[in-house]
Amino acid sequence: MGIEEFLPSGKIRLDQQLKFTAEIDKMTGILRRTLLVDQSRRENDAEHSWHIATMAMLFEEYATEKVDIGRVCKMCLVHDLVEIYAGDTFAYDTKGNADKANRETEAADKLFSQLPEEQGKMIRDLWEEFDAMETPDAKYAACLDRLQPFLHNTLTGGHTWVENGTKRSDVEKRMRIIKDFMPEVYDWVSVNLDRAVENGWVH
Amino acid sequence: MGIEEFLPSGKIRLDQQLKFTAEIDKMTGILRRTLLVDQSRRENDAEHSWHIATMAMLFEEYATEKVDIGRVCKMCLVHDLVEIYAGDTFAYDTKGNADKANRETEAADKLFSQLPEEQGKMIRDLWEEFDAMETPDAKYAACLDRLQPFLHNTLTGGHTWVENGTKRSDVEKRMRIIKDFMPEVYDWVSVNLDRAVENGWVH
Numbered sequence: 001m002g003i004e005e006f007l008p009s010g011k012i013r014l015d016q017q018l019k020f021t022a023e024i025d026k027m028t029g030i031l032r033r034t035l036l037v038d039q040s041r042r043e044n045d046a047e048h049s050w051h052i053a054t055m056a057m058l059f060e061e062y063a064t065e066k067v068d069i070g071r072v073c074k075m076c077l078v079h080d081l082v083e084i085y086a087g088d089t090f091a092y093d094t095k096g097n098a099d100k101a102n103r104e105t106e107a108a109d110k111l112f113s114q115l116p117e118e119q120g121k122m123i124r125d126l127w128e129e130f131d132a133m134e135t136p137d138a139k140y141a142a143c144l145d146r147l148q149p150f151l152h153n154t155l156t157g158g159h160t161w162v163e164n165g166t167k168r169s170d171v172e173k174r175m176r177i178i179k180d181f182m183p184e185v186y187d188w189v190s191v192n193l194d195r196a197v198e199n200g201w202v203h
Numbered sequence: 204m205g206i207e208e209f210l211p212s213g214k215i216r217l218d219q220q221l222k223f224t225a226e227i228d229k230m231t232g233i234l235r236r237t238l239l240v241d242q243s244r245r246e247n248d249a250e251h252s253w254h255i256a257t258m259a260m261l262f263e264e265y266a267t268e269k270v271d272i273g274r275v276c277k278m279c280l281v282h283d284l285v286e287i288y289a290g291d292t293f294a295y296d297t298k299g300n301a302d303k304a305n306r307e308t309e310a311a312d313k314l315f316s317q318l319p320e321e322q323g324k325m326i327r328d329l330w331e332e333f334d335a336m337e338t339p340d341a342k343y344a345a346c347l348d349r350l351q352p353f354l355h356n357t358l359t360g361g362h363t364w365v366e367n368g369t370k371r372s373d374v375e376k377r378m379r380i381i382k383d384f385m386p387e388v389y390d391w392v393s394v395n396l397d398r399a400v401e402n403g404w405v406h
Contacts, residue, residue, distance in 0.1 A: 001360050002240060007398055009391035017261045018391070021351070022358060024257065025240040028250050037205060037228040047231050050253035054227065054280045058220045058322060070273015073280065077257045119261060148224070155225060157204050188212035188221070195210055
């Protein structure tokens with residue numbers, strides 16, 4: 001069973017779209033370092049993408065520039081799709097991040113070519129915009145992508161920070177976009193970083 | 204550890220929004236009947252919501268009325284949130300569906316009141332619109348909510364159909380919105396239903 005059981009509709013576009021839908025179900029098997037809030041297990045990419053896309057509906061008021069929430073939701077939904085083939089690269093993994101761009105470009109070529117051309121391009125454009133972190137929508141999505149695992153860490157004894165021996169300066173660097181784009185939220189990040197140092201979760 | 208470790212920002216709105224974000228992480232623990240395509244385990248509500256929100260970006264061309272994709276993405280993201288307290292009700296569970304409305308209304312009261320009032324209302328309105336299945340956006344979202352588990356069933360030996368002893372007429376009733384709103388996609392549903400009967404997955 002699995003995708004080999006797919007019964008074609010005979011319409012090339014529709015079959016591509018349905019098979020792509022089945023293919024991206026693999027996001028449920030791409031594990032991140034982050035623990036779920038209940039600490040039962042590690043979070044996967046489908047869950048993380050859902051979570052930050054939903055957050056996009058809630059934190060707009062803190063953004064320093066105007067954002068298009070529907071568009072940010074789309075961006076959040078697809079921002080990690082390439083990890084289906086490239087795997088998740090932990091934010092504080094220096095070695096993994098060195099070849100991340102190449103791995104992800106190859107993965108994007110492989111994944112997005114499975115869709116009708118203009119749809120593959122539409123999603124790839126959103127992903128590239130997210131990655132470049134230059135437009136207001138991309139900056140807002142990037143803030144959520146950093147705020148969500150930060151929140152999880154604050155509620156799980158600093159799990160991924162402790163596991164990785166993370167330094168305060170590393171976290172500050174990672175959270176810099178929140179400081180710039182959502183300063184009011186950064187105030188909360190900052191007091192949590194103080195506590196994380198006090199608790200020995202980061203050093 | 205967990206939400207009791209939440210360090211308040213001192214700003215009521217922001218604290219509500221952050222705590223709500225942590226609360227909805229419970230979607231990762233609400234299991235549906237559907238198996239993942241790789242059959243490793245049952246799908247959860249966070250994964251399902253992510254999946255159909257992403258599908259919203261791909262199947263617009265088959266809708267018989269104009270839809271607002273960004274808005275549908277939002278609707279898909281929040282359409283099952285009440286299940287955090289009400290639990291998942293299997294589509295073909297007659298008894299469970301009899302008191303579903305009451306259970307979900309109570310759950311909505313409990314969940315959405317945790318947000319700043321206008322944000323709770325915004326999400327509740329989207330959920331109620333989805334449930335009423337009257338607007339084009341809600342019909343489109345409802346189609347995806349039915350198409351996704353149908354696709355999973357076709358790739359997993361009709362798993363939930365077999366488990367429940369489902370009849371063809373039950374599936375047809377459930378898929379009726381696709382027949383009306385995405386007729387070209389329904390053609391594919393229909394040939395898959397034929398195969399499901401041939402294979403003894405539905406009767």
